[in-house]
Amino acid sequence: MSVPAFLADYQRPVSAEIARLIGTGDSAVERSMAYTALAPSKQVRAALVMLCAEMCRGTAARAVPAGAAIELVHASSLILDDLPSMDDAPLRRGRRANHLEFGESIAILAAFGLLNLAYGSIARAYDPPLASSMTTRIAEAIGPSGLIGGQALDLEATSRPIDFETLERIHRGKTGALFVAAAACGALTAGAAAEPIAALSAYAKNLGLAFQIVDDLLDVSGDPQETGKAVRADARKTTFVSFSGVDGARQLAAELCETADRALTPFGAKADRLRELSRFVAARSV
């Protein structure tokens, strides 16, 4: 299944904001930042930010800086994930990995540059109390109980067998945490109360894990022309597919998307785009 048509409406302003933040790219590190952050991608996480803002009577326009910041964090994590000391991946977003193009030192600096752009842009775009709530959520999502913790566990797991609970913990951290931060930040830009933030976070938590399970499926059977990544890059790892088989993993992703959709009940028909997003996540080929 290809991306929902409405994603393009969210991608355009987010890409423009990212380009504006990175600037003209005169230095190698800026070119390296732009190379990954502006490469063709789905920008699902930014769309989640903006859709969640709209869910809480906010506007997509006001959520653009938050969406761009979440995508900058995601791009930073992709550069780090591909490094030789991490997943050692050659291809990303249909291009040679950042470190192969710019060298490892510049790639690492570019990843830190993208993170700092993300925090700085939120601090400038929103009033201090809101900026503080959002940066707290993002910092928690990146930290030892989120992306960094998940990645560390993942690296340990390449040298030993792991159980299903550990596999789930790895990916709730590596992938799920940023989805949850995206949903919460979107809702926060709309001044949402705790209850809708909790419902949208529950949606995003399940969607994020489903997204990762389908990522594992695409690693086995995806088309590199569509995914922009090498296939069987995870052959050495325990994945949802090696654990549950292709059919089992597909079933699990579908169930998580159904659970995600149940969290949308309070929003009624207003949440139809989020339901379309979960249908896409369950069946995506990109």
Ligand code: GRG
């Ligand atoms: C300090 C930010 C930071 C991270 C350090 C390296 C690391 C810890 C974490 C790695 C997290 C990671 C890359 C998880 C994989 C998530 C995933 C499924 C990526 C693919 O996402 P898509 O399909 O890709 O949305 P596009 O290219 O469309 O954005």
